[in-house]
């Protein structure tokens with residue numbers, strides 16, 4: 034079977050297999066950033082040939098992996114950002130401890146270190162076999178080894194191909210070719226609508242209240258924040274604001290929130306915005322129920338109906354109610370929960386939906402559609418929103434939502450932060466609780482250097498000053514974020530206008546500068562019976578914006594190696610020269626801030642009251658292009674913004 038490609042933009046071509054396939058970008062309502070994409074130059078690097086076949090109801094794509102080529106993406110990961118001999122079966126799901134494709138962001142986009150990326154623009158289940166398949170009829174055959182005689186025996190043969198199986202008879206492919214990995218990701222992001230640009234308040238401090246908090250309790254809490262002189266921009270209400278949750282009514286609970294409008298407005302006057310938790314499953318007692326009953330899937334979740342969000346009329350019905358009951362009274366946004374899974378309470382893949390879209394496809398696109406539904410309400414008011422979602426997919430790059438989950442492993446959260454950069458998503462390493470003051474502080478510091486700085490106290494009722502001995506340092510971490518606001522906001526503008534992820538793994542900016550090969554692993558009959566060795570990758574250091582590298586210090590850690598990528602680097606906190614393309618050892622005081630290193634020549638704008646100050650690093654500062662707009666409306670879509678050169 035031969036593929037017929039259409040070139041849409043320099044280095045971007047699309048191809049449709051079969052007739053009229055659903056697309057993720059279409060379901061998301063993503064608007065391609067055409068003007069910006071036209072500006073890219075033709076790529077010098079090209080993707081290898083894609084060979085296609087169709088059988089057993091599947092489309093199979095096969096493309097070679099070349100020597101020293103690394104593959105990133107293919108869904109959100111928590112253990113490793115690079116796909117080495119990896120098999121993933123992408124499916125929207127909570128994360129069950131393994132990077133096997135069941136994930137909050139089953140984005141079917143993989144990107145190569147050699148500068149190409151492929152999006153399977155389909156909501157149907159997609160499986161990736163990366164480096165693992167070896168066909169009998171191949172020209173490139175691995176060399177067979179003998180474990181009995183060969184000390185260098187490896188369980189994995191030399192990777193030769195990626196095979197991708199799309200569980201459908203029709204699909205759209207989008208191929209991105211670029212000169213670098215970063216440029217490929219930029220093109221993908223711009224094709225999906227460009228990154229989200231949050232309102233400025235969205236980059237402030239967030240606090241989510243305990244499950245059943247009432248208006249009075251929230252008001253008392255807000256006063257406590259004032260007494261503790263702790264910044265507070267958004268209060269998130271958890272399920273208790275509704276008259277029923279699991280399933281939901283989306284209606285205010287009259288005992289806890291008798292005067293919802295008065296409550297929301299009084300907080301707004303104090304500069305605090307309200308964000309509402311919800312899940313998609315509609316309770317029988319909800320006002321919305323009769324209108325949605327015949328527009329829902331065949332199965333229930335927690336005894337609630339599952340509206341078919343792919344149908345515009347369904348979105349409109351829910352939008353109207355949300356607008357009247359929440360947005361018009363001043364609510365700033367939503368936390369969209371439970372759209373991802375747990376097989377045991379979601380609908381089966383064979384569930385039927387009135388739109389005719391398969392149950393499996395609806396599941397993969399549900400978080401995306403949930404985001405679209407809510408984001409459109411705010412767009413209609415020319416007001417930006419920012420919130421949380423437990424699932425997303427390709428096409429969701431421009432959605433004003435950040436991913437989160439219930440897991441809480443410190444290392445997994447840093448890996449997720451890096452992994453999101455490859456798939457057009459953002460990760461919130463939310464703080465919930467901690468076993469020690471050190472853990473509390475390090476979690477807060479990481480959150481302050483992420484897409485969303487949030488304490489989610491829904492189950493633990495913790496407050497920022499929970500560990501008194503580090504309360505001051507926690508406050509400083511959030512103050513640092515406030516100071517970095519002009520820098521961070523500009524990073525998000527670059528995400529929107531140029532597709533550059535604001536938080537990225539180092540490999541995106543610097544390539545595989547470590548150029549390491551995997552050494553031989555020790556044989557261990559229980560822990561490593563196949564003697565599998567892995568190459569080092571960096572997921573505890575990442576780029577934030579144009580020129581700051583964040584170095585993560587784990588709870589209790591007092592020293593570590595820092596890998597400085599090529600070029601000179603300076604310590605952000607002291608201004609001191611740190612090194613140049615080398616590995617340095619640093620020691621960190623228990624209460625010290627998270628180490629930040631800055632590229633040579635960088636100019637960093639800092640907010641100081643109403644003024645913007647700059648700090649420069651190195652002998653010859655290169656300048657900074659500062660982004661400015663009104664911070665709240667969609668004026669930037671109408672050209673109401675400026676990029677100002679700071680020299």
Ligand code: GAL
Nearest residue numbers: 271272310370371438439491
């Ligand atoms: C979970 C969610 C938590 C919290 C909780 C409330 O699904 O991940 O953050 O919102 O629901 O029931």
